[in-house]
Amino acid sequence: VKTNLRPHIKTHKTPILAHKQIQAGAIGICCAKLGEAEVMVAGGIKDILIANQIVGDQKMSRLVGLAHHCNIMIAVDDPKNVADISSAAQASGAIVRMLVEVNVGMNRCGVEPGEPTLALVREIEKSPNLEFAGLMGYEGHLVFCADYQERAAKTKKAMQLLTDTVELVESADIPVEIVSAAGTGTYNITAEIPRITEIQAGSYIFMDGRYRSILKDFDCALSLLTTVISRPNRNRLVVDAGMKSITNEFGPPEIIGIQGTKPVRLSEEHGTVYVEGDATQLRPGDKVDLLPSHGDTTINLHNHYFAVRDGILEAVWEIAGRGKFR
Amino acid sequence: VKTNLRPHIKTHKTPILAHKQIQAGAIGICCAKLGEAEVMVAGGIKDILIANQIVGDQKMSRLVGLAHHCNIMIAVDDPKNVADISSAAQASGAIVRMLVEVNVGMNRCGVEPGEPTLALVREIEKSPNLEFAGLMGYEGHLVFCADYQERAAKTKKAMQLLTDTVELVESADIPVEIVSAAGTGTYNITAEIPRITEIQAGSYIFMDGRYRSILKDFDCALSLLTTVISRPNRNRLVVDAGMKSITNEFGPPEIIGIQGTKPVRLSEEHGTVYVEGDATQLRPGDKVDLLPSHGDTTINLHNHYFAVRDGILEAVWEIAGRGKFR
Numbered sequence: 001v002k003t004n005l006r007p008h009i010k011t012h013k014t015p016i017l018a019h020k021q022i023q024a025g026a027i028g029i030c031c032a033k034l035g036e037a038e039v040m041v042a043g044g045i046k047d048i049l050i051a052n053q054i055v056g057d058q059k060m061s062r063l064v065g066l067a068h069h070c071n072i073m074i075a076v077d078d079p080k081n082v083a084d085i086s087s088a089a090q091a092s093g094a095i096v097r098m099l100v101e102v103n104v105g106m107n108r109c110g111v112e113p114g115e116p117t118l119a120l121v122r123e124i125e126k127s128p129n130l131e132f133a134g135l136m137g138y139e140g141h142l143v144f145c146a147d148y149q150e151r152a153a154k155t156k157k158a159m160q161l162l163t164d165t166v167e168l169v170e171s172a173d174i175p176v177e178i179v180s181a182a183g184t185g186t187y188n189i190t191a192e193i194p195r196i197t198e199i200q201a202g203s204y205i206f207m208d209g210r211y212r213s214i215l216k217d218f219d220c221a222l223s224l225l226t227t228v229i230s231r232p233n234r235n236r237l238v239v240d241a242g243m244k245s246i247t248n249e250f251g252p253p254e255i256i257g258i259q260g261t262k263p264v265r266l267s268e269e270h271g272t273v274y275v276e277g278d279a280t281q282l283r284p285g286d287k288v289d290l291l292p293s294h295g296d297t298t299i300n301l302h303n304h305y306f307a308v309r310d311g312i313l314e315a316v317w318e319i320a321g322r323g324k325f326r
Numbered sequence: 327v328k329t330n331l332r333p334h335i336k337t338h339k340t341p342i343l344a345h346k347q348i349q350a351g352a353i354g355i356c357c358a359k360l361g362e363a364e365v366m367v368a369g370g371i372k373d374i375l376i377a378n379q380i381v382g383d384q385k386m387s388r389l390v391g392l393a394h395h396c397n398i399m400i401a402v403d404d405p406k407n408v409a410d411i412s413s414a415a416q417a418s419g420a421i422v423r424m425l426v427e428v429n430v431g432m433n434r435c436g437v438e439p440g441e442p443t444l445a446l447v448r449e450i451e452k453s454p455n456l457e458f459a460g461l462m463g464y465e466g467h468l469v470f471c472a473d474y475q476e477r478a479a480k481t482k483k484a485m486q487l488l489t490d491t492v493e494l495v496e497s498a499d500i501p502v503e504i505v506s507a508a509g510t511g512t513y514n515i516t517a518e519i520p521r522i523t524e525i526q527a528g529s530y531i532f533m534d535g536r537y538r539s540i541l542k543d544f545d546c547a548l549s550l551l552t553t554v555i556s557r558p559n560r561n562r563l564v565v566d567a568g569m570k571s572i573t574n575e576f577g578p579p580e581i582i583g584i585q586g587t588k589p590v591r592l593s594e595e596h597g598t599v600y601v602e603g604d605a606t607q608l609r610p611g612d613k614v615d616l617l618p619s620h621g622d623t624t625i626n627l628h629n630h631y632f633a634v635r636d637g638i639l640e641a642v643w644e645i646a647g648r649g650k651f652r
Contacts (some may be wrong), residue, residue, distance in 0.1 A: 078610050108558075230434075232433075244651050269336065309646070
């Protein structure tokens with residue numbers, strides 16, 4: 001069985017990187033927000049799943065507008081939301097494809113597996129201008145589970161909730177075309193489960209400190225170049241990056257490639273580092289690369305990527321989806 | 327003794343708000359980064375302290391350029407940096423005013439109090455195109471100390487390091503015009519210490535959850551308007567805001583004005599809230615205001631303020647300094 005890749009672009013937020021992913025074999029992309037999808041459509045991407053609920057009149061207008069310019073799918077978990085989107089789609093003459101989001105144990109959004117999901121599928125089936133495309137379930141509570149065997153076992157159990165529900169829906173004579181799931185931490189586990197048709201992994205594109213600690217399949221490509229601005233004493237230095245340019249979300253950043261440095265203690269505008277050995281030679285003006293603990297929330301602070309190959313700056317790419325949280 | 331206010335605009339990052347602060351009596355502003363200062367100068371602000379070290383050739387060029395367009399001061403803590411900026415200032419025909427940053431116990435940047443500070447002051451005094459303007463010390467390790475008496479006692483002790491050093495410098499016949507210190511948490515303590523000439527508080531302008539827990543002198547004016555996008559069960563709801571639009575830095579945001587809601591558990595794109603009582607009536611599409619735990623790192627995620635008075639949207643202000651971390 002071949003499982004498709006539909007990478008989540010909330011990580012990189014940049015059309016050229018989505019195009020590169022599709023060129024490399026991805027069938028389309030995932031977005032978190034309508035604003036991201038708008039940026040991707042403007043950048044020429046055609047097949048988009050917004051893996052989230054779209055709620056409120058203004059957002060529904062934008063959604064049905066966008067449906068005239070790309071093949072769009074969204075996640076739903078509420079019958080009134082389904083009815084509202086059906087009305088908006090009828091008014092605009094658009095067709096909106098829907099995945100029902102199933103709660104596979106993360107306890108965030110999503111309908112419960114089994115009958116509650118089937119009930120919502122039936123709502124979609126009978127609503128004008130909507131197309132039921134399949135089910136979605138995100139095992140986000142498991143993607144960082146450190147032990148691989150435990151991660152695999154728990155993921156299979158969570159996915160069973162999803163695939164059992166697929167069977168229930170199909171036993172009601174409703175075909176389930178798409179079954180979408182997984183993040184970078186579970187991509188290879190979930191991809192091998194029969195009936196899963198696509199994987200939503202996103203972080204794999206750059207990796208980060210958190211994922212690197214549990215997964216060796218991909219290299220780290222994202223770093224923040226900083227400058228040492230202060231050397232108050234032999235064992236302390238300060239770089240010009242803080243929480244406004246690199247995340248603290250999954251812990252402090254690490255300095256890349258310099259022996260004798262501790263993790264970077266971030267304040268808003270500064271990064272304080274305790275150093276020993278060779279690292280005590282660093283002086284104000286020296287450059288230091290930081291590895292963020294999480295790519296997504298770091299990238300969202302920046303307007304541009306500086307794309308470097310073999311030490312040469314090759315391109316500057318605008319992060320067009322930055323701040324598109326609406 | 328009158329102590330001046332030089333508010334830190336790293337909080338709001340927006341020229342019109344700096345103008346309003348100056349109109350209300352502030353003598354100028356503080357910035358954290360050169361990029362913020364550039365935005366403020368472009369917005370018509372004339373008196374600026376960059377309360378940070380400016381290191382590296384590119385930044386020094388920008389600094390001396392900016393010195394032709396405003397009255398600029400910067401913080402220094404390193405003799406080579408002083409020499410480099412003197413060279414850049416001479417090349418450009420600019421004058422750069424300097425405060426020596428003194429470490430008052432925060433252990434980030436800064437020279438040690440006493441003789442090491444005096445030595446650096448002498449370097450500035452003898453360097454062409456530089457003007458020694460005074461000393462700066464930030465008691466950032468004390469601003470959140472919960473007990474007021476303890477905060478006051480510790481702040482006085484930390485400030486003693488700074489004011490003793492002022493006396494040492496003046497005993498060497500070098501006048502110290504400016505002595506700059508304090509944040510919102512210590513503004514009234516530090517302002518009463520003789521020889522402190524100005525206060526750098528910034529967060530007071532909007533307040534936030536963290537400061538509100540220890541300080542009642544100012545009201546909270548900053549909130550993030552969100553929409554309920556999912557009601558998976560009676561006791562759980564999800565809003566469309568996560569770490570990409572509101573900080574988790576000092577803990578989770580709180581829902582404002584609705585009884586029966588727990589703090590918001592943030593993931594990247596979602597906020598999950600456990601609810602009871604009246605709050606269980608909230609439905610998808612309902613609007614909910616969140617109070618961030620920290621203003622600064624929340625504002626830095628946004629492009630605009632929506633300024634509301636008595637329930638009416640009065641203005642939309644661009645956050646022109648957002649992302650100006652260089």
